[in-house]
Amino acid sequence: MRMTAVGLGLAAVCVLAAGPTRAGATSACLQDAKNTFLDCKSQCTNDFNDAKGVCRGVSPGCFLACVDGRKECTDTVRQPLTNCLNGCESTLGAARAQCKAQTGCGGTGNPCSSNAAFIECMNAPQLAAFTCRDHCRDSFRLDPTAQAALKACSAGFKACVKSCPPSSPSGAFLDQ
Numbered sequence: 001m002r003m004t005a006v007g008l009g010l011a012a013v014c015v016l017a018a019g020p021t022r023a024g025a026t027s028a029c030l031q032d033a034k035n036t037f038l039d040c041k042s043q044c045t046n047d048f049n050d051a052k053g054v055c056r057g058v059s060p061g062c063f064l065a066c067v068d069g070r071k072e073c074t075d076t077v078r079q080p081l082t083n084c085l086n087g088c089e090s091t092l093g094a095a096r097a098q099c100k101a102q103t104g105c106g107g108t109g110n111p112c113s114s115n116a117a118f119i120e121c122m123n124a125p126q127l128a129a130f131t132c133r134d135h136c137r138d139s140f141r142l143d144p145t146a147q148a149a150l151k152a153c154s155a156g157f158k159a160c161v162k163s164c165p166p167s168s169p170s171g172a173f174l175d176q
Contacts, residue, residue, distance in 0.1 A: 081137070103115055
């Protein structure tokens with residue numbers, strides 16, 4: 001209900017602030033709405049993880065520390081995949097800039113999304129980027145070292161949760 005009231009209040013502020021000639025105000029309003037959404041999403045995720053800890057019968061604070069540890073572990077293991085995917089995106093971005101320069105599209109008068117020459121220019125780079133991303137993911141899935149490391153992250157998480165103290169039966173000490 002809180003999100004609904006916040007969302008309605010924020011929407012009313014946006015309508016009042018936007019006006020027909022206030023593009024900057026509309027943009028700021030949309031950014032505020034996005035930030036509010038992200039804050040709510042973060043809080044809901046934390047509440048969900050706390051509840052998962054309680055459902056498992058362990059202290060939510062300890063459970064959350066285990067979740068954070070697993071995320072840090074898997075992020076480290078997945079870093080080569082992330083780097084590979086970023087390289088694909090970087091190459092596509094360079095091709096996009098080159099196609100824009102070659103076709104002269106961009107801006108409101110000649111948007112690239114409806115410029116046939118730009119679309120044709122981007123076909124090969126988009127296919128190459130798709131193939132690149134597919135190769136990155138396949139290489140990661142088939143890398144026995146990476147897969148073993150992910151299993152170790154999971155095993156570490158399970159061991160961490162098992163070492164957590166029990167949750168408070170009344171829920172009175174959820175922040176411990």
